[in-house]
Amino acid sequence: MTLLRLEQVTRSVQLPDAQPLEILKGVNLVVDVGDHVSIVGRSGSGKSTLLNLLGMLDDPTSGEIFFDDEPVRALRTGQRDRKRGADIGFIFQQFNLLPGRTALENVITPLLYAPAKQFWSRRRLAMEMLDRVGLSTRMDSMPEKLSGGEQQRVAIARALVRRPRLILSDEPTGALDIETGESVMALLDEVAEQSGAALITITHDANVAALARRHYRLDSGVLTGVDITKALAQSVPEVTL
Template identity: 70%
Template structure:
């Protein structure tokens, strides 16, 4: 399955943050410092977990990792390219081709079938991927065990099925980076375990990096590298208290 992205090599540095900060200006002109000097390196094939309680800056960090936003200061590189130097449309193209998002709330398109939801990202693809979008979407639905539910509308799918459709949609373009935002937060324990096993399996097969942002220590424990985010400061979990929700 071709996506037009660069071939990935094991150990290739995919994402690098150096002393990254994110600050927003409040209505009273006071500065709110959300991220404070974050340094992080993620290579192809890595499985990383970032754990923190609500309000610690996880969503802001996710937006930076997913190329939805740029730092206030510091350096953020994606595959060696400085993200801050890219215009918003170039950043959007890079994000669409290289990053897959898996959200806690699924964010499926209402009234659309499982197949239509998975094929949606390929509407922005070029060449063969665009013309083969339904075929590629069906292949990914089969990969997540839902080929038989392809024509089922979103509202007729169970929670676990909707999460698997969301995963298939995130992976249909074979992204280099998979960002999972609280991927098991809306699921029971058994379904959540199956979701993580599926994400890990597909990431390993494609050589993609998997970054899970979570407050669940069980999800974090599955990662090879773990970090804790507390009050905007990121530190290795081995030297920082991993805080719960």
């Protein structure tokens, strides 16, 4: 069943005294429920712009984005905000944990805006999610007392605590060493699969992208399907971005 669909999506910005700058050009993408898709691309390829569109933070210049077969453009601001909060979880490269708040308090934060049932159960739900990512003994620790891998696990728990149907992971291993990054990606994929959530990983690292089931490359605003695992096996250098 299709969860997210992009049809001929473009995004451009008007520059002073110049032609519009085209960032995304005719992007087509279908993401099914429970899917794991990776999008790899160099800096400046349009990855961040695409992420903002996928997360309902921006509108395309042209084309349509559908969530549950409903055009996102047709949603009012409040409807879009509620759908984003309930159905989409964001995981950022720099973790973006709230300073001065414990790991548990960071994971509780999204539940402060949840419906009544989740709101009143927020502490229990946050504790369960932290336990699920292996941090049951670190719930009262401040972010600065956690390792990079532990901070990323808190970020994953925070993104998943409301049981989103779509997880957007932006350079999830960019701030981690290779071993920790592999562990975090394995955990993220496992938890997403157990939750039945679709996972979109946006990265410049072809090895991270290869962990997904389907792979795309974004180059100069154009999205094309690629077989990264086959290319890596053949040691094709141009897919290592």
